[in-house]
Amino acid sequence: ALALAQWLEAHPNVSWVSYPGLASHPTHATAKKYLTRGKFGAVLTFGVKGGLEAGRSFINNVKLASHLANVGDSKTLVIHPASTTHQQLGEDEKTSSGVKPDMIRVSVGIEYIDDIKADLDQALSVFAKKSDAPVEP
Template structure:
């Protein structure tokens, strides 16, 4: 039993730090979260598809990357493997420069500027300035991260509210 010390430590520290059981309220929140998970994912995926279609037609958008779009080079594979939707994350390139993408984000009110994915809120980031900022410009381009690329993780808000927030930000770019 060479790993017994580790196993005991993991158990004892977990009990010490978190207690032997969840509180009733934390248990309620966990159960409620699990019971509504499929509904939240369904809404997220529906919003992402509608948002991708809307962005693809927008005059201030250059390209949209989402496997649910028929124009996507991955659409056939996505239809084969993603039976219940195409996911909640998409990206698009704004017509303009890196600074325009930052201005766009700064003008959003409902959509939050956060690097997370899978939240109940719609989130947006500029990968060139956040998740890929440690790379050189050449490395970013090689990875497909353009300066004007924006990534959205759609949430469960009403799609009209998300579109209205994005449209208001487009008017300031």
């Protein structure tokens, strides 16, 4: 998960990444103290440049990862909470619960990391390629 989070931080179609294993995470120091041996878990979130529609596009274009809400499986799972698990909430409720329109949640599985990166990269690229308008942050 750390390798994927670091890769996502550098991706041009990603606006932000939240994973406690990253030095840029606001609670990284606390995570290092309490999550021993560098084990920060397998779940991370990130923002897709392009907002809600980019998030939907990403989910619709992953091939290796599965679009499922559960976490902790041995395979990589992805979900776009704004258009699935939290879609019934109003915008204020989504905001107060931390669900952003561009947010993707990933539960990193045991597949080869380069295969996961390749899948996410091609899914992230689809919206960027078909969008003529400037991408919103």
